[in-house]
Amino acid sequence: MTAVVRIEKLTKEYRLESVTVRALRSVSLAVEQGEFVALMGPSGSGKSTLLNQLGCLDRPTSGRYILANEDVSRIDDDRLSEIRSKYLGFIFQSYNLLPQYTVVENIEVPLLYQGCRLNDKTRQRCVQLAQLVGLGDRLDHRPMQLSGGQQQRVAIARSLVNDPHVILADEPTGNLDSRTSDEVMQMLTKLNDAGKTIIMVTHENDIAAWAKRIIRMRDGQIETDEQNVRAKVRHEMAGEFSASLSSLLAEAIR
Amino acid sequence: MPANINHFFLLWDKSRRSFVLAVRSLWLHKLRSALSVLGIVIGTGAVITLMAFGEGSMQDALEDIKRQGATNIIVQSVKPPDDASSQRRTMTLAYGLTHADYAKFKQLDTIVGSVPMRIFKQELRELHRMHNGRVVGTTSGYRNVNKIELVNGRFLNDSDDDDIKNVVVIGADVAEALFPFQSASGKTIQLNGHDFIIIGVLKERTPLSNAGGISEDYNSDVYVPINTCRARWGAAVYLRSSGSRSGEQVELHQITLTISDIDKVRDAGAVIKDNLERDHGYKKDWLVVIPLDRIEEAKRAKDRYMMLLIVIAAISLLVGGIGIMNIMLATVTERTREIGIRRALGAKRADITLQFLIEATVQTTVGGVIGALIGIGLVFIAPIGSELIFHKNLPAQLNAQPVIMAMSFAVIVGVTFGLYPAYRASRLDPIEALRHD
Ligand SMILES: Nc1ncnc2c1ncn2[C@@H]1O[C@H](COP(=O)(O)OP(=O)(O)OP(=O)(O)O)[C@@H](O)[C@H]1O
Ligand SMILES: [Mg+2]
Numbered sequence: 174m175t176a177v178v179r180i181e182k183l184t185k186e187y188r189l190e191s192v193t194v195r196a197l198r199s200v201s202l203a204v205e206q207g208e209f210v211a212l213m214g215p216s217g218s219g220k221s222t223l224l225n226q227l228g229c230l231d232r233p234t235s236g237r238y239i240l241a242n243e244d245v246s247r248i249d250d251d252r253l254s255e256i257r258s259k260y261l262g263f264i265f266q267s268y269n270l271l272p273q274y275t276v277v278e279n280i281e282v283p284l285l286y287q288g289c290r291l292n293d294k295t296r297q298r299c300v301q302l303a304q305l306v307g308l309g310d311r312l313d314h315r316p317m318q319l320s321g322g323q324q325q326r327v328a329i330a331r332s333l334v335n336d337p338h339v340i341l342a343d344e345p346t347g348n349l350d351s352r353t354s355d356e357v358m359q360m361l362t363k364l365n366d367a368g369k370t371i372i373m374v375t376h377e378n379d380i381a382a383w384a385k386r387i388i389r390m391r392d393g394q395i396e397t398d399e400q401n402v403r404a405k406v407r408h409e410m411a412g413e414f415s416a417s418l419s420s421l422l423a424e425a426i427r
Numbered sequence: 428m429p430a431n432i433n434h435f436f437l438l439w440d441k442s443r444r445s446f447v448l449a450v451r452s453l454w455l456h457k458l459r460s461a462l463s464v465l466g467i468v469i470g471t472g473a474v475i476t477l478m479a480f481g482e483g484s485m486q487d488a489l490e491d492i493k494r495q496g497a498t499n500i501i502v503q504s505v506k507p508p509d510d511a512s513s514q515r516r517t518m519t520l521a522y523g524l525t526h527a528d529y530a531k532f533k534q535l536d537t538i539v540g541s542v543p544m545r546i547f548k549q550e551l552r553e554l555h556r557m558h559n560g561r562v563v564g565t566t567s568g569y570r571n572v573n574k575i576e577l578v579n580g581r582f583l584n585d586s587d588d589d590d591i592k593n594v595v596v597i598g599a600d601v602a603e604a605l606f607p608f609q610s611a612s613g614k615t616i617q618l619n620g621h622d623f624i625i626i627g628v629l630k631e632r633t634p635l636s637n638a639g640g641i642s643e644d645y646n647s648d649v650y651v652p653i654n655t656c657r658a659r660w661g662a663a664v665y666l667r668s669s670g671s672r673s674g675e676q677v678e679l680h681q682i683t684l685t686i687s688d689i690d691k692v693r694d695a696g697a698v699i700k701d702n703l704e705r706d707h708g709y710k711k712d713w714l715v716v717i718p719l720d721r722i723e724e725a726k727r728a729k730d731r732y733m734m735l736l737i738v739i740a741a742i743s744l745l746v747g748g749i750g751i752m753n754i755m756l757a758t759v760t761e762r763t764r765e766i767g768i769r770r771a772l773g774a775k776r777a778d779i780t781l782q783f784l785i786e787a788t789v790q791t792t793v794g795g796v797i798g799a800l801i802g803i804g805l806v807f808i809a810p811i812g813s814e815l816i817f818h819k820n821l822p823a824q825l826n827a828q829p830v831i832m833a834m835s836f837a838v839i840v841g842v843t844f845g846l847y848p849a850y851r852a853s854r855l856d857p858i859e860a861l862r863h864d
Pocket of ligand 1: 187189194195196214215216217218219220221222223376
């Protein structure tokens, strides 16, 4: 298997007036197609910084980042935008839906910037994705009219719409109660089963337990990087979800 | 080629999306949007209204001047300034244009028509009835120059003049005052002790505003042949005022000359002035009025008015633009997070710029349209109001050009003043924007 994500000696420094904050110190990491990675570590250890680097939202101070066989560590802003819209899907802690848009319109946004003309077919696909995350009866609702869990499900649908190589999630359950968190994690797990690569930041062990691989960070460096043997067990326990969802997802995300 | 077309459609999709979003947020913040485009509304409205009234009054003035005839030159007698050392208060003062001047003008080859006028106050009598009016001694040409219309009879003709006939054409008020219950035609009135036969009665004339020629209420005028006038009244006319008897001897008060070609009016004017200067010597008792010059003058005045309007428009649009810029900067700050989200989802800087530019432009365009509607409304309502309240006619002329211009300026202001906020929005760092709340 080839690595979808590969970083080599990645360093990120923030130069402030008097001090230089070294948020990432020569981090190297490879994530292969189909992995489900949890990034853990104490506050300030550089998890979000790393995820932002992986998300092509920023360029490293030094080091290389190869995403889907393309070196993206030195490309210009417009190209970075293209990379994001083609290869990446984002899920945020605070959902980050656009308040003026309906559920379907929110799911559509990445397509617009991907250079895809919006037509009945794309609209149909967005509706399908909304149905997939269980919001088929809320297509025209606005984010304000949805619960946190529902909003996060819209965000998941949105992250899938451009059929990304990698889904990046920064504390996706951070604002949710444990029951809703479980729902979201089950969904992500199903996505992973269907072949999606997921990299997720969390500082809850319960949440990290869903992942197949757990990476712990400290002071801008990777401390430990191990496979989560118990993940499969948790996985099988997630039976409440309809059995067909997995295949449906596989179909919807191609 | 297909790639290009695709590009175009993509841009179209994005613009349409931004447009819908802009309209939605405009509707969401109705009051705020209304206040922020107020400057544009007032600017556009004011320019359209002022332009219409400016154009209207200019047309009015031009119309007035044209009624005098663009190919005409009007020569008038003017009383020379009082000689302070003069003590001969009872002496007859002789000045002004003469029959000799008139004869000379007629010789000039560019002149195709000339109408002399001699005007003085006169009691008009018919048996026991009396009306204070004016006698106008003139020729048949007067009719054309002044666009005279008659209710019955005819105007003076050349044989009346040649034969020094005692005939008169009377104004509408004179007919009304002296012959209230009967037709005046064919009757006789007494002027200065002579009997005159009425050969025609004029239609009611609306007094012209004073646009150069001698302007008065024409309805109390009576018209007699110029030669008859000279024979029956003599050269001098005496006026009584506060016990002293002062006389005035003016052969002709005005001569209206018609020039063959509009291009020759200027030259003819110069020749006439030369002639008068030579013949009248030091005495500056004449005045040459060239309506054509007044047209140019009116146009210059209009240009000045337009300049003023442009300044007003520029200032109000500047103020309006600053209002838009202000609100757009606030919007960008307010929606920093949205910008971060869009950037994360793949929006390029250009996409963000386009979105906010469209938003600013939609606002100013809506403002422009509202302003235009208000302006056009005012153009129709204000004259009615002016008529009702001040009993004054307020001429207005609404042209498409200023409306289109004002509205395109509103659009341009949106683009111009939206540019900086849109640029600011596009330069935001995606990560920082996402963290913003
Ligand atoms: N824009 C920035 N300017 C300066 N310093 C920054 C910036 N962003 C992050 N840092 C610093 O980099 C370090 C890593 O931050 P990061 O946000 O990646 O931590 P984290 O692991 O996500 O923490 P948390 O669990 O609290 O979210 C911190 O010390 C932070 O102060
Ligand atoms: Mg973080």
